[in-house]
Amino acid sequence: MTSTxxxxxxxxxxxxxxxxxxxxxxxxxxQAEAVPLNEAEEVHLLVCGGTGCQAGKxxxxxxxxxxxxxxxxxxxxxxxxxxxxxxxxxxxxxxxAHPGGTFYCEVHAKDAxxxxxxHLIDGKPVNRLLYAANPKEKARVAAMLDNPFYKGxxxxxxxxxxxxxxxxxxxxxxxDRWFGLAKAVTEMTPDxxxxxxxxxxxxxxxxxxxxxxxxxxxxxxxxxDVKYVLCNADEGDPGAxxxxxxxxxxxxxIIEAMALAGYAIGAKQGYVYVRAEYPVAIHRLGIAIRxxxxxxxxxxxxxxxxxxxxxxxxxxxxxxxxxxxxxxxASIEGERGMPRPRPPFPAVSGLWQKPTLNNNxxxxxxxxxxxxxxxxxxxxxxxxxxxxTKVFAVAGNITNTGLVEVPMGTTLREIIYxxxxxxxxxxxxxxxxxxxxxxxxxxxxxxxxxMEFDTLTALGSMMGSGGLIVMDESTCMVxxxxxxxxxxxxxxxxxxxxCRVGTKRMLELLDKITHGEGTLADIDKLEELAAGIxxxxxxxxxxxxxxxxxxxxxYFREEFVAHVVEKRCPAGxxxxxxxFRIDAELCKGCGLCARKCPTNCISGEIKHPFVIDAxxxxxxxxxxxxxxxxxxxx
Amino acid sequence: MTCTCSHGIAxxxxxxxxxxxxxxxxxxxxxxxxxxxxxxxQLFGYLPEEVLNRVATGLQIPPSEVYGVVTFYxxxxxxxxxxxxxxxxxxxxxxxxxxxxVLAKLESELEIKPGxxxxxxxxxxxxxxxxxxxxxxxxxxxxxxxxxxxxEHDVPKLLAEIRQQALAESEAKxxxxxxxxxx
Numbered sequence: 001m002t003s004t005x006x007x008x009x010x011x012x013x014x015x016x017x018x019x020x021x022x023x024x025x026x027x028x029x030x031q032a033e034a035v036p037l038n039e040a041e042e043v044h045l046l047v048c049g050g051t052g053c054q055a056g057k058x059x060x061x062x063x064x065x066x067x068x069x070x071x072x073x074x075x076x077x078x079x080x081x082x083x084x085x086x087x088x089x090x091x092x093x094x095x096x097a098h099p100g101g102t103f104y105c106e107v108h109a110k111d112a113x114x115x116x117x118x119h120l121i122d123g124k125p126v127n128r129l130l131y132a133a134n135p136k137e138k139a140r141v142a143a144m145l146d147n148p149f150y151k152g153x154x155x156x157x158x159x160x161x162x163x164x165x166x167x168x169x170x171x172x173x174x175x176d177r178w179f180g181l182a183k184a185v186t187e188m189t190p191d192x193x194x195x196x197x198x199x200x201x202x203x204x205x206x207x208x209x210x211x212x213x214x215x216x217x218x219x220x221x222x223x224x225d226v227k228y229v230l231c232n233a234d235e236g237d238p239g240a241x242x243x244x245x246x247x248x249x250x251x252x253x254i255i256e257a258m259a260l261a262g263y264a265i266g267a268k269q270g271y272v273y274v275r276a277e278y279p280v281a282i283h284r285l286g287i288a289i290r291x292x293x294x295x296x297x298x299x300x301x302x303x304x305x306x307x308x309x310x311x312x313x314x315x316x317x318x319x320x321x322x323x324x325x326x327x328x329x330a331s332i333e334g335e336r337g338m339p340r341p342r343p344p345f346p347a348v349s350g351l352w353q354k355p356t357l358n359n360n361x362x363x364x365x366x367x368x369x370x371x372x373x374x375x376x377x378x379x380x381x382x383x384x385x386x387x388x389t390k391v392f393a394v395a396g397n398i399t400n401t402g403l404v405e406v407p408m409g410t411t412l413r414e415i416i417y418x419x420x421x422x423x424x425x426x427x428x429x430x431x432x433x434x435x436x437x438x439x440x441x442x443x444x445x446x447x448x449x450x451m452e453f454d455t456l457t458a459l460g461s462m463m464g465s466g467g468l469i470v471m472d473e474s475t476c477m478v479x480x481x482x483x484x485x486x487x488x489x490x491x492x493x494x495x496x497x498x499c500r501v502g503t504k505r506m507l508e509l510l511d512k513i514t515h516g517e518g519t520l521a522d523i524d525k526l527e528e529l530a531a532g533i534x535x536x537x538x539x540x541x542x543x544x545x546x547x548x549x550x551x552x553x554x555y556f557r558e559e560f561v562a563h564v565v566e567k568r569c570p571a572g573x574x575x576x577x578x579x580f581r582i583d584a585e586l587c588k589g590c591g592l593c594a595r596k597c598p599t600n601c602i603s604g605e606i607k608h609p610f611v612i613d614a615x616x617x618x619x620x621x622x623x624x625x626x627x628x629x630x631x632x633x634x
Numbered sequence: 635m636t637c638t639c640s641h642g643i644a645x646x647x648x649x650x651x652x653x654x655x656x657x658x659x660x661x662x663x664x665x666x667x668x669x670x671x672x673x674x675x676q677l678f679g680y681l682p683e684e685v686l687n688r689v690a691t692g693l694q695i696p697p698s699e700v701y702g703v704v705t706f707y708x709x710x711x712x713x714x715x716x717x718x719x720x721x722x723x724x725x726x727x728x729x730x731x732x733x734x735x736v737l738a739k740l741e742s743e744l745e746i747k748p749g750x751x752x753x754x755x756x757x758x759x760x761x762x763x764x765x766x767x768x769x770x771x772x773x774x775x776x777x778x779x780x781x782x783x784x785x786e787h788d789v790p791k792l793l794a795e796i797r798q799q800a801l802a803e804s805e806a807k808x809x810x811x812x813x814x815x816x817x
Contacts, residue, residue, distance in 0.1 A: 051765070051766055051767050051780065052767050052769045052770055052782075054780070055767055055770055055773065055779075055780030055781070055782045056770070056782065089767075089768075089769020089770060090769055090770075092769070092770075235766065236763070236764075237764070238724070238725030238726045238727070238728075238729075238763050238764035239725050239726035239727045239764060239768055240764075240766075240768075241764075241766035241767070241768050241769075244766040276672065276709055277709075277762065277764070277765050277766065278765075278766060279778075314665075314668070314669070315668065315669060315672055316668075316707075317668055317671070317672065317707030317708070317709040317710060318707050318708030318709035318710075318762070318763070319706065319707050319708060320763065331668065332665055333664070333665040334664070334665035334666060334667035334668055334703070335665075335667075335703065336702055336703055336706040337706065337707070338706075352664065393768055395726075395727035395768035395769060395771055396726070396727050396730045396731065396771075397730060397731070401727070401768065401769040401770075401771070402769050433726065436726065467726070467768075469726045469727055469730060471730055475730055480730070483726070483729055484726075487763070491763075493706075620735065620786075
């Protein structure tokens, strides 16, 4: 049941068109209107094969579905396929049935037989596996496009994730992949390609938002016999996973875009630098490159035009700093991934001292469609200064975790309360962190901020790669600032002293504050250090490392003050400053807290208020988590 | 050093043979040191001194350079890991969902700290930065397999399952997949 590509040689655009025509029906079927699936001539069951769903054992689900299809003799009518990530990770493993796109959530191997007999033979969708915002309600949402998680989304970079089999080049071609390159090499000059990217207004999705077209133009202008095209797939922001999803779900988009970049700037060789923590992405990217080589879409004389381009994969080894482009280059060269001073910029002297163009995965994912549909098309989406869409990895204290792709300018509120489904457990939204360890937080009063590059920078945060961590009222902002600083301090490569020493000193101050030993002068010292580190560090890691602290101070200064003056952690997270007790008025005496207490320090009589023995309390907070009456206070 | 397993890997050990043949092609590829180290770690489980020396000789570069690269990157281990290496994700999404409590529970259950191996060499513990499964936070990986949506209360059961699986494997002498799925 796994689809095998034909892998016959593609020598011309006509060959490419013939391959697309031969497989077009599969894509059309997955975009067709709903029909009762017992009557459908052909049915595709698409099973998510992303890392998230695979962790939920979606491979077992797929095998069980294949088995159920065979057991019912449906193998001529029903195909079970592995596709890339649907983005709705919380609901995994996800299975989507086409035509019509019935969206099944949390489908496990034991559900496979029922799904096949009920929906594909009897024509009745399995209600209990359909999505419901509230699982206790009977009303369910069947079609993927009616699902509140997908309403308001505009999937461009993710358009093939969950639509095609990423391990089959035929399906990629059937969904128009490689036609951007075909158009460029047969109808456009390299200058026209650069011009189109410039016109699209596309800005780098890796963090800083530098105009992609300008980067391409610079790399093109520099004359050299050898140039390189790099793809930064070292998605290091802890909390961002859109690049992984694109690589896992639509690897041909990236390979095609890199070939386009090679054509535009005059490079013959590309490298994808992928973090080794992404084994599925590496596997699929490897398959895609091999298949593209085999059919002749990579290699010499591509599509009979004389254009030559090839790609190799280079693995990272766990160093956040390698997301910085000069450090990434050092790592590809096999060295310690330490940044180099700029200038010279990589466009002038990059990998092995040759002009080098480096873009992030999501940036590349947008390029093939820009070439196909024109720069004006892309520029018409989003806002004036931030064109197109942005994928956000929404995680943390939010109901619907997953990947959300929206037009630039969509407000934070729409993302969190629309697709995100709000904050679970009736807790209050406190802040959202964008830009990871280089970014900052956005407080509740700024929920209506449009998400685009410049507005976020103006707020003291940044777009970053699109990690969006939602934090509820139980999050301590001082602790979060400390968490990020600990991260950057550990990941500092040690080359320049402002970053190496400065982040260490800042972390010590934050440790002091979270342990209740800080003073008001320490807060001033944090700000002073932050200013110095930002202005004197060598690379982007150090220059942005203080941002989470500065923005937490900007919007939640009173929490820092509570820690140092009142020796109190308002959120009850910092253990040294927290003491749990039971409010006798609110306690119903159910005893649940006592049963869940790991140190057995809660005692009492059923139906009478319980008491916490502070001397033995480990301050784990279990009691507060389990109490249904809010009687455990701190 | 109480561990002696880092010494005495026979020259004709098939892992050495495989590493050497990998290095024959790697030697002509510029910047291949990191991929060679990945290969070596995959073969030996970690990178003891003699393996690093072998890589230096094989690629004709100074051992200091090899050591410098190995110690720069988090994923390379110079100490042995357990049969089931446990990696606790401390990415932001996992952290705000209580990964610190999961880690504390693992530390107390296994009686080791990150970077250490249990006495029976069954488990080793480490902390990693985001494996990209943020939708399932908090997550840990055990021997490469991802376990998501965990709380500290799930830890004892999970460890017991792995121990049981290891026991079944050693009794059967052949790898047996023990169902670890509990709905």
